[in-house]
Amino acid sequence: MTTSAPRTARARARAELTAEIKAVARRHVAASGAADLSLRAVARDLGMVSSAVYRYFPSRDDLLTALIVDAYNAVGEAAETAEAAVRRTDLLRRWLVAARAVRSWAQDNPQEYALIFGSPIPGYQAPQDTVDPATRIPLLLLTIIGEAVAPPDDLVLPRPVSRDLARLRDQVAPSMSEPRLARAVMAWTHLIGSISFELFGHLVGSIDDYSAWFDLQMKELGRGLGLTSTSR
Amino acid sequence: MTTSAPRTARARARAELTAEIKAVARRHVAASGAADLSLRAVARDLGMVSSAVYRYFPSRDDLLTALIVDAYNAVGEAAETAEAAVRRTDLLRRWLVAARAVRSWAQDNPQEYALIFGSPIPGYQAPQDTVDPATRIPLLLLTIIGEAVAPPDDLVLPRPVSRDLARLRDQVAPSMSEPRLARAVMAWTHLIGSISFELFGHLVGSIDDYSAWFDLQMKELGRGLGLTSTSR
DNA sequence: GCATGTCAAGAGCAGTGCTCTCGTTTGTTG
DNA sequence: CAACAAACGAGAGCACTGCTCTTGACATGC
Numbered sequence: 001m002t003t004s005a006p007r008t009a010r011a012r013a014r015a016e017l018t019a020e021i022k023a024v025a026r027r028h029v030a031a032s033g034a035a036d037l038s039l040r041a042v043a044r045d046l047g048m049v050s051s052a053v054y055r056y057f058p059s060r061d062d063l064l065t066a067l068i069v070d071a072y073n074a075v076g077e078a079a080e081t082a083e084a085a086v087r088r089t090d091l092l093r094r095w096l097v098a099a100r101a102v103r104s105w106a107q108d109n110p111q112e113y114a115l116i117f118g119s120p121i122p123g124y125q126a127p128q129d130t131v132d133p134a135t136r137i138p139l140l141l142l143t144i145i146g147e148a149v150a151p152p153d154d155l156v157l158p159r160p161v162s163r164d165l166a167r168l169r170d171q172v173a174p175s176m177s178e179p180r181l182a183r184a185v186m187a188w189t190h191l192i193g194s195i196s197f198e199l200f201g202h203l204v205g206s207i208d209d210y211s212a213w214f215d216l217q218m219k220e221l222g223r224g225l226g227l228t229s230t231s232r
Numbered sequence: 233m234t235t236s237a238p239r240t241a242r243a244r245a246r247a248e249l250t251a252e253i254k255a256v257a258r259r260h261v262a263a264s265g266a267a268d269l270s271l272r273a274v275a276r277d278l279g280m281v282s283s284a285v286y287r288y289f290p291s292r293d294d295l296l297t298a299l300i301v302d303a304y305n306a307v308g309e310a311a312e313t314a315e316a317a318v319r320r321t322d323l324l325r326r327w328l329v330a331a332r333a334v335r336s337w338a339q340d341n342p343q344e345y346a347l348i349f350g351s352p353i354p355g356y357q358a359p360q361d362t363v364d365p366a367t368r369i370p371l372l373l374l375t376i377i378g379e380a381v382a383p384p385d386d387l388v389l390p391r392p393v394s395r396d397l398a399r400l401r402d403q404v405a406p407s408m409s410e411p412r413l414a415r416a417v418m419a420w421t422h423l424i425g426s427i428s429f430e431l432f433g434h435l436v437g438s439i440d441d442y443s444a445w446f447d448l449q450m451k452e453l454g455r456g457l458g459l460t461s462t463s464r
Numbered sequence: 465g466c467a468t469g470t471c472a473a474g475a476g477c478a479g480t481g482c483t484c485t486c487g488t489t490t491g492t493t494g
Numbered sequence: 495c496a497a498c499a500a501a502c503g504a505g506a507g508c509a510c511t512g513c514t515c516t517t518g519a520c521a522t523g524c
Contacts, residue, residue: 010470010521035267035353038511051514052472060512118351120432121267134434160441161448168438185438186449190418192434193425200352202366202424206400206417209392216393217418242490242501270480283483284503292481 018056020046022070025063029111034064034121061124064115068130071112076136078105083140092219092227094144099191099218102137106195113199117192135172138188142173144227145184151226153179180225187221250288252278254302257295261343266296266353293356296347300358301365303344308368310337315372324451324459326376331423331450334369338427345431349424370420374405376459377416383458385411412457419453 024045029037039060040050057063082101086094106113116134120126157165157178165178165185173181194217197203198210207213256277261269271292272282289295314333318326338345348366352358389397389410397410397417405413426449429435430442439445 008522014470033353039513040511049473050512051474054513055471114351117432117434119346121265126433131437155452158444158448160444164439164441164445182448185435186422186452189425189429189449190422193421193428196425196428197421200349201358202349203417205363207396209396212390212392213396216390216414217421220387220418240491246501271482272480281504282481283505286482287502 014056021053021056021063022066026067026070026112029067029115030109031111033111034067034115037064039063061121064121064124065127065129067112068115068126069133071109071116072130072133072136074109074112075102075105075116076133076140078102079137079140083144088147090230091144091148092222092229095141095222095225095227096215096218098137098140098144100215102191103195103198103214106199110199113195117196118200139172141188141191142176142181142184145180145187145225146173146176148226148228150177150180153177153183153226155179155182157182183225187225190217190221246288253285253288253295254298258299258302258344261299261347262341263343265343266299266347269296271295293353296353296356297359297362299344300347300362303341303348304362304365304368306341306344307334307337307348308365308372310334311369311372315376320379322462323376323380324454324461327373327454327457327459328447328450330369330372330376332447334423335427335430335446338431342431345427349428350432371404373420373423374408374413374416377412377419377457378405378408380458380460382409382412385409385415385458387411387414389414415457419457422449422453 021042024042025037028042028045037060039053039057042063043050043053046053053063057066079098079101083094083098086097088094106117161182162178165181168185169176169178169181173184176184194214198207198214203210253274256274257269260274260277269292271285271289274295275282275285278285285295289298311330311333315326315330318329320326338349393414394410397413400417401408401410401413405416408416426446430439430446435442
């Protein structure tokens with residue numbers, strides 16, 4: 001992320017201040033949401049004047065972009081470390097633990113979650129920097145799913161879907177069958193959909209014990225993916 | 233919604249102006265998103281002064297709430313009318329058409345979709361007025377699913393999930409089995425999750441023909457719900 | 465040791481939500 | 495019909511925002 005150790009004292013100070021600004025901004029976002037993020041308020045918290053912040057981030061959106069990249073990496077790392085602690089052969093549990101880690105992170109950082117999986121900020125175009133960190137979780141899920149022995153899948157794919165999935169397969173999971181990849185993308189969609197439903201309050205009053213409900217869903221998805229409790 | 237015909241000329245003018253403000257605000261939201269909605273800009277468009285708008289909506293958030301209620305009703309009505317045109321016995325198609333209608337509406341009104349299914353506006357608490365219109369689509373889906381003859385479902389529900397679903401069942405679908413209701417809620421979650429993924433750009437570069445991909449998902453969900461092409 | 469580039473600070477612009485006051489218009493009531 | 499109260503539009507004003515520009519101090523590299 002940072003390019004090793006900065007040489008000069010000035011570069012060092014710059015790197016530190018940049019990180020400090022991001023940290024304060026992250027606190028502000030966590031407290032009151034991305035829409036309310038104010039460069040002036042961040043500057044005030046750091047005891048400097050608003051215009052000085054523009055030396056480090058050319059615009060408010062650039063600050064937000066930095067936060068988005070960090071958020072993607074944070075949730076990606078959370079899922080990766082949690083999943084890494086599970087016995088490799090227990091594919092179902094690896095999937096479940098990864099999914100739970102994403103949900104946990106989202107609950108601990110709801111505003112940052114909204115930043116990356118909520119409505120896009122209007123007039124804000126996600127730069128290329130964000131796409132790489134954004135793929136960490138999907139890639140992790142594909143890794144798990146790819147290790148399963150694939151039972152035959154009766155999912156029939158119409159031509160256009162097959163074409164898209166074939167291309168995607170060649171990019172990220174060369175040995176995976178298309179129906180299986182389809183179910184993987186569906187599981188990924190459902191995972192984020194379910195967390196969003198919970199966080200955005202679309203099931204308040206309907207589901208009280210969302211942890212149990214979430215686990216049930218993830219297990220059912222894992223079952224559909226052919227993930228076994230102890231493969232081999 | 234409106235309480236019949238207003239009597240006095242003043243009440244009539246008030247109702248009209250209220251509607252006009254909402255219409256202009258809706259245009260602004262459609263053009264540049266909810267976060268950028270400016271009461272002053274709306275007032276300017278209507279040739280009046282900003283403070284005058286406060287006679288009709290006590291705050292910007294109240295204006296947004298009105299738009300949210302309208303959006304829920306709009307998407308609900310879109311789904312209902314589309315679904316109503318399908319032969320009653322073709323349950324799978326009724327589900328598919330309803331799902332497609334939601335997606336179509338979302339594509340035609342992305343900002344309004346983001347308003348109701350995207351990240352909640354920070355510091356904004358959805359008032360009770362919004363919950364009733366918000367249930368229209370889930371209720372429609374439950375109606376369709378409830379008409380299917382239920383094949384036995386091997387989905388095992390742990391106690392807390394079963395408790396939540398039993399209560400929900402008693403409120404909205406008295407004759408439905410709990411596993412079936414579980415799959416219905418999952419389908420509802422997946423439906424919105426998939427539309428959000430498309431609209432918020434989480435699968436750009438991966439899925440090009442999203443119409444085909446969406447249909448495939450919805451059909452697979454319908455299959456899991458036991459919806460047949462021509463029941464009976 | 466000096467030119468160069470970086471930095472924080474401050475003023476300023478245009479915009480925002482919201483409040484308050486001021487006359488005016490409208491509807492109701494005695 | 496007259497009087498009163500409620501509703502109304504207009505305008506000024508407050509505190510805030512993102513962002514730009516200029517100014518003067520400082521550190522860095524030749």
